[in-house]
Amino acid sequence: xxxxxxxxxxxxxxxxxxxxxxxxxxxxxxxxxxxxxxxxxxxxxxxxxxxxxxxxxxxxxxxxxxxxxxxxxxxxxxxxxxxxxxxxxxxxxxxxxxxxxxxxxxxxxxxxxxxxxxxxxxxxxxxxxxxxxxxxxxxxxxxxxxxxxxxxxxxxxxxxxxxxxxxxxxx
Amino acid sequence: xxxxxxxxxxxxxxxxxxxxxxxxxxxxxxxxxxxxxxxxxxxxxxxxxxxxxxxxxxxxxxxxxxxxxxxxxxxxxxxxxxxxxxxxxxxxxxxxxxxx
Numbered sequence: 303x304x305x306x307x308x309x310x311x312x313x314x315x316x317x318x319x320x321x322x323x324x325x326x327x328x329x330x331x332x333x334x335x336x337x338x339x340x341x342x343x344x345x346x347x348x349x350x351x352x353x354x355x356x357x358x359x360x361x362x363x364x365x366x367x368x369x370x371x372x373x374x375x376x377x378x379x380x381x382x383x384x385x386x387x388x389x390x391x392x393x394x395x396x397x398x399x400x401x402x403x404x405x406x407x408x409x410x411x412x413x414x415x416x417x418x419x420x421x422x423x424x425x426x427x428x429x430x431x432x433x434x435x436x437x438x439x440x441x442x443x444x445x446x447x448x449x450x451x452x453x454x455x456x457x458x459x460x461x462x463x464x465x466x467x468x469x470x471x472x473x
Numbered sequence: 474x475x476x477x478x479x480x481x482x483x484x485x486x487x488x489x490x491x492x493x494x495x496x497x498x499x500x501x502x503x504x505x506x507x508x509x510x511x512x513x514x515x516x517x518x519x520x521x522x523x524x525x526x527x528x529x530x531x532x533x534x535x536x537x538x539x540x541x542x543x544x545x546x547x548x549x550x551x552x553x554x555x556x557x558x559x560x561x562x563x564x565x566x567x568x569x570x571x572x573x
Binding site for chain 1: 482546561566
């Protein structure tokens with residue numbers, strides 16, 4: 303099989319898993335099922351990153367996003383352990399979501415028209431060896447984007463302090 | 474061969490799915506998960522543009538978005554736990570102290 307065909311097949315598989323997982327995420331009644339659907343979407347997205355030659359982000363997506371952040375989410379959902387009666391009364395979730403999607407559809411088609419008009423069937427050019435691997439990304443991060451990188455670390459510190467302050471508060 | 478149009482379409486679809494979930498759900502966890510879905514849709518755009526223009530800047534931005542999502546996850550989960558401890562509910566319709 304030619305490699306071009308393979309890329310198309312992989313793209314179709316990953317894209318459909320991502321979109322179906324996304325739809326499943328917003329229609330589940332229980333947050334735990336929704337969080338697990340989101341993990342599926344995130345892993346499919348990691349596959350799309352790999353197809354786009356983003357090696358470093360592929361690893362980060364699986365390790366940090368699908369691994370750490372979603373584990374934290376699932377941990378908190380299980381910690382609260384909500385019973386069916388404590389959940390907000392939501393009737394006909396799928397119908398509500400579908401109606402909202404139908405209302406948003408014109409906006410989506412607007413965006414879609416813009417994308418097609420701007421890029422049409424523009425194809426990707428082949429990239430150099432090592433594009434998107436950890437070394438070039440790290441060099442860019444520590445040279446051009448050094449200040450934003452440091453600000454991000456301050457942001458994480460602020461979030462940490464904020465979480466501790468929230469957790470120590472007595473009701 | 475999938476071009477940038479296809480990737481951007483998937484990205485927009487994920488973003489709008491997240492937006493629909495954000496608007497229509499009442500469960501606080503579901504709203505939070507919808508935001509995560511929207512962030513991921515945008516990340517796919519960044520990476521696709523990065524590949525298209527052969528510049529790595531998009532990867533750095535996607536990396537920043539992941540870091541911000543981590544910070545957001547920590548704070549919002551702490552807030553959900555605190556709200557649940559105080560009010561025994563995670564229904565967003567029950568919280569209206571900010572109502573004018």
